[in-house]
Amino acid sequence: MRSHMQSLVTEVQASLTASLEAVDGSGRFRRDGWSRDGGGGGTSCILQDGAVFEKAGVNVSSVHGTLTPEAARSMGGGKHLGDEALEFFACGVSVVIHPHNPMAPTAHFNYRYLERGPAESPAAWWFGGGADLTPSYLFEDDARHFHRVHKEVCDKHDPAFYPRFKKWCDDYFLITHRGERRGVGGIFFDDLRDRPQEQLFAFVRDCAQGFERSYVPLVSLRKDMAYSEAHKRWQQLRRGRYAEFNLVYDRGTLFGLRTAGRIESILMSLPLTARWEYDVQLAPGSPEELLTRALREPRDWL
Amino acid sequence: MRSHMQSLVTEVQASLTASLEAVDGSGRFRRDGWSRDGGGGGTSCILQDGAVFEKAGVNVSSVHGTLTPEAARSMGGGKHLGDEALEFFACGVSVVIHPHNPMAPTAHFNYRYLERGPAESPAAWWFGGGADLTPSYLFEDDARHFHRVHKEVCDKHDPAFYPRFKKWCDDYFLITHRGERRGVGGIFFDDLRDRPQEQLFAFVRDCAQGFERSYVPLVSLRKDMAYSEAHKRWQQLRRGRYAEFNLVYDRGTLFGLRTAGRIESILMSLPLTARWEYDVQLAPGSPEELLTRALREPRDWL
Secondary structure (H helix, E strand, O other): HHHHHHHHHHHHHHHHHHHHHHHHHOOOOEEEEEEEEEOOOOOOHHHHOOOOOOEEEEEEEEEEOOOOOOHHHOOOOOOOHHHOOOOEEEEEEEEEEEEEOOOOOOEEEEEEEEEEEEOOOOOOOEEEEEEEEOOOOHHHHHHHHHHHHHHHHHHOOOHHOOOOOOHHHHHHOOEEEHEOOOOOOOEEEEEEEOOOOHHHHHHHHHHHHHHHHHHHHHHHHHOOOOOOHHHHHHHHHHHHHHHHHHHHHHHHHHHHHHHOOOHHHHHOOOEEEEEEEOOOOOOOOOHHHHHHHHHHHOOOOO | OHHHHHHHHHHHHHHHHHHHHHHOOOOOOEEEEEOOOOOEEEEEEEEEEEEEEEEEEEEEEEEEEEEEEEEEEEEOOOHHHHHOEEEEEEEEEEEEEEEEEOOOOOEEEEEEEEEEEOOOOOOOOEEEEEEEEEEOOOOHHHHHHHHHHHHHHHHHHOOOOHHHHHHHHHHHHEEEEEEEOOOOOOEEEEEOOOOOOHHHHHHHHHHHHHHHHHHHHHHHOOOOOOHHHHHHHHHHHHHHHHHHHHOOHHHHHHHHHHHOHHHHHHHHOOOEEEEEOOOOOOOOOHHHHHHHHHOOOOOOOO
16 A cells, blocks of 8 residues: 555656646746655655746655654544554645636645554554645636536545535634635545545545646636736735644644654745735625635535 | 733833834824723734835733633643633733834834732732844844843843843744744743732833834834845745744744634734745855854844
């Protein structure tokens, strides 16, 4: 399973970076290989200040080593293991894409496979991940398309998956202090190990491979739309909220910061630029208010 | 003591907002009074997009009520009280000033008085606070001036204060995952209650009133300096680090977010604009690298 997952994330990285470069037209991904002192490493691919993308990161990593008991306790899936089984293996792909055009949505996905305990006989293994869409302006067709593709992938494996993981996503990406979600959702799951490993791998593979058709057409559709300075300002304010979620609530980010992961790879998720104004007021019925309403009350998009 | 502190923070707010408006020349503070459901309230004064200041907030609050046991446990000074004495009173002034010019430093201060238990016979009371300077470009004279004023204020009350609170500041404002401090420090203390209340109040009063002469001359000196786009970009990157510290580590911010304080007042500390680039490299000996070195290894400025 370790090598299956390593092949998958490498393929997904190659395919997605090629697609995004094609959409961008001029920006090229910078590839940085890195290795981890305790074991393993990864490759971060970052495209910054392209024609279409303000910042896009497509990172893969495959790391292993020994956890501190504290890190072990805060690790999803392994919670029931307590302080034993401190050996771990984690392999995943993590992607965040922020386009320039305020009409083109930001998107994120991450899929990962984890093990605890010795490689020969892991005490636990599990899959986690998900994908979510974060528009600054709400195009309902875009949200529907993104959800539809993810529902199709889920349904192929279990019709119970999409409703369960859609709700999990709405619950997870909540900026609690704002009472609003980061975006219009998608799917999210963690600690998945309730069926044979090969079945779950096939599901995660289809999710990771499906992201491209859930998102890239939306950027192609929106990347050249006209926009004003006011639209850009609103996008920057939404980018600020994105940073708030990632820095205050995102478990993966906080786990990475606390366990001294590779900081530049972890924080590539932050937007290139962000803005915080005091007490922003939205005109009722304005596009900005309509989006905010969708972030406050999650909808069934399908 | 409650009313002494309320008068102090109100006076400091009036004096500092007048000084900052005078330095800005055109921007005016917007004043927002607010009240808290559980008891008390405050006044937030925000100047946004002025001639000199990108964003400045001078907030006072005086709130009281009943804590949840969880909030009580995470409250500085009251830790020894455990789950009893859930009544609380907190009065303070909190200030963050972000100028436009990258040569002019950002500054923050906060002074507060807290009580736990019934108003007639508090189970505990304490003072907390401090002031720190966050330049994007290091002018050693500025750091020295800021520290010198704070040392003078401290020395008036106890020569042991400045070295102790200077070190506390360097330790507190650490962005752990970056291995660097938010700025060049100042003073910081919490849980101060080891001498008569009136003595500590006099110290806190002198600190709060002394901030103006520690900082305003620095802005006046730097606000009209020439700067390039590259300087502005570096300032924006430093603003990103400022947001990282406040959202990931600052105890006051996290306490406020978790206890559903007034979000707009709490997050006024965030800069108007911020930037995150992937893997920024600094030329050895460049002004950007010299600053970063000062953030990595705190110095004795005096």
